[in-house]
Amino acid sequence: MHIDRYERWWIYLAAGLLGVFGIALAFSSAVLGIRLPGIEEQFLPTAAAGDYDVEQGWVRELAPGRYEVNMRARVWSFEPNEIRVPVGSTVTFYVHSDDVIHGMKIQNTTVSMMVLPGEVARATYTFTEPGEYLFMCHEYCGAGHHFMSGRVIVEAL
C-alpha cells in the first residue's frame, strides 16, 4: 500500500501526540493520585457499623481533620445539604441514591460522581482553602433537577 511521505509524517505526529497525552494521563493517575471510582467504591462508610445508619444523611468526625459524610440523594434534594468542616479537613463523601440516578459535583474541587441506585459513590477531597463550596446534582433527575444543590462551608481556623 502506498502512503504519501507527508501523510506518513502526519500519522506519526498524531500517534505521537496521543502517546504524550496518554503518558500525561497515566502520570496524573499513578503519580498525582487522581483516581476514578471503581468496583471497590461500592463499599459502605467505615462508620456504618456503629450507631450511624446509612439510610440517613450525616457528617461524622473520624479523627481531627478527618471527616466522613454519608449523603442521601433523592428527588430533588441532598441530605445533608449543608456541611461544615474546618479548613484543612479531608472529607470522604459516600453518596447513595434513594430513587433515580443523580450526580454530585462540588464546584472548584475534583469531586464529581455519578450516584446510581444500588451503588455507593465515594470521593475524597482535602479542603485547603476556606470558603463556601457549592455542590449540585449534575445528572438530569426530573422536573426539579435544577433545585437540587447544597454547600460545603469550609471555616477558617
Place this chain on the structure above:
Amino acid sequence: MTMGAQASIARGDGTAQELYRPPETERRLSLAFITVGFAHLAVGILLGLLQGLQHAGIDLYAYVPFVRHYYQGLAMHGVFNVLVFTTFFIGGFLFFVAGYGFRRPLVTSGLAWTTFWLMTAGLLLVDWALLTNQASVLYTSYAPLQAHPAYYLGLVLVVVGTWLQLVILLRTFFAWRRENPGKRTPLIAFGALVTLIMWTMASAGIAVQFVGFLLPWSLGWMQGIDPLLSRTLFWFTGHPIVYFWLLPAYISWYFMLPRQVGGRLFSESLARLAFLLFIPLSLPVGFHHQYLDPGVSEGYKAIHAFLTFAVFMPSAMTAFTVLASIETGGRARGGQGRLGWLLRLPWRDPSVAAQLLAMVLFAFGGISGLINASFTVNLVVHNTLFVPGHFHLTVGTASALTFMGIVYWLVPYLSGRRLFSPRMGVWQAWLWFVGMTIMSRGMSWAGVLGAPRRTALGTAPYFAAEWTVPTWLTAIGGAVLTISGLLFFINLIGTLTASPRAEKLEVPVVESAPDGQDPVPGWLDRFAPWVTATAVLVLISYGPTLYRLFGEMSLTIPGLRPY
C-alpha cells in the same frame, strides 16, 4: 417498477462517465426519509433556541403549546436532533449512495419502503409519547427514570428498520458482486456498507437494553431494573452511534466533495483503511461515558480510554486525506502557493461551503472530544456544559451541517427541481458556522466554570454570576443558529414546491483510482476480518464487565416519572 436508465455524457473535464439514474421509486424513498428527518430537525432547532434563552434567564416555556417545561423540550430536542433527524437522513442517504454506487436497483425497493413505514410507525409512537410529556427521560433513557412503553417500542422499531437497511444493502451488494466478479466495491457503496455493518453490531447494546429490560419493565412485566447494567448497555451503543452519524458525512467528504471542488481522491487505500478501522474501533469505547460510575473497574475504564484515543486515529487520517483531496481541486482550479488554493475553491456553491465549514469546526470538536475522553481530565468537565459544547461541534456541525450541504445537491437531484436559492444556502452555511462558534464557545466556557449540562440554569437557585457571559453567548449563538435553520428550511421547502424543473443534474462522485497507479490491497476490500477483530476487541474490553454485571444483576429498582 421503473428501472434505472444508463446513459453516457461528456463531463466538464473531458472524461466520459456512465450516468446512472436510480429508479423513481428509490428516489422518492430517499426523499421521504430525508423529509421526515428534517421535519423533526426543524422542531428540534426551535426547542434548542428555547433552551439557550432559558439559560440566559428568558423562560418562554409558558407560551409554547405542548411543551410543559424545559426538560420536556430538552427530551424532544435531543431525540429529534440526534436520533430521528440523523437516522432518517442517513437512511435516505445510504439507500441512495448504495443504489447509485452499485448502479443497480436495490434488492428490493419494496422491502426498503416497508422499512420506511416501519420506522415511521415507530417514530409516531415516539413523537406521541414525547409530545404528551410521557417520555421526558432524555435520549439516554437512564433508568429508573421511566417512560411510556410506546416510547421504548417506537425506538425499537426505528432500530429494527436500520437492521433491515443493512439486509437490503447486503442483498444489493451480493447481487452486484455476482454481476461484477473481481471488481472492487464502489467507494460510496463501500462507505454505506461500513456504516451499517458497524452500526448493526453496535446496536446490540440498546437492543438488549430496550427489548430485554426497559420495555417489559415499563409494561409492568418486570418489577424493577438494574440501573448500572442498563446504563452500561446504553453506552455500548451510545458511543459508536456517534460514528453512525459521522461516517455518512465522511462518505461525502472523501468520495463526493473532492469531485464537487474539481479534485480527486488523494489516496484510495488510506480512505478505505480509515473507514474499515471504524468497524472495530468504534465499539469498545463506551466506558469513557461512565468514568464516574461506581461499579465499573478503573482498569477497564483505562482500557476504554486507550481505545478511545485509538479511534481518534482514523479521523486524524481523514483530516489529511480529505484536505489533500480538496487541495487537488483548489490547484486544478488555478490556486497557487501554500494556502492560495483555499481561495480558489467554489465557496459560492452552498454544498461546498457548508461542508468545508463543517470540517473546520469538526477539528475543534475532535480536540474537545479528546479532552472528554481523557480519563482524569474528565473529572473537571463530566456532565458540565462543556460536553454539549463539544457535541454541537461534532454531531451538531460536522454531521448536521454536512447533511445540509448534501441536501443542497441531493434534494434537487431527487426531486428534479433546481435549488431554490444557492445564495441563501451560502448565507445559511456561514450563519451556522458563526452561530455554532459562538454557542459552543459559550457552552464550553460555562462548562469549565462548572455549569452542569441538562439543567434549567435560568431558574437554578445556584446560578453563579460568572456564568452570565457564557450563557448569553450560548443564547446569542442559538439565535443565530435558528436564523440559519430558518433559511435552510425556506430553501428546502422552496426547492420542493416553488422551484423550476431542473435540467440534467450530476451526482458528484470521485473516480476509483485506476489499478497500477494506486494499487489497493485486497484486504482493504473485505469486511469479514474487520468484523472478527471487532468481536475480539469487544470480548476483551466489555466481556468481563458485562459477565460480572449480568451475574450480579438485581432487578429491584422501581421506575419513577418525576417529570
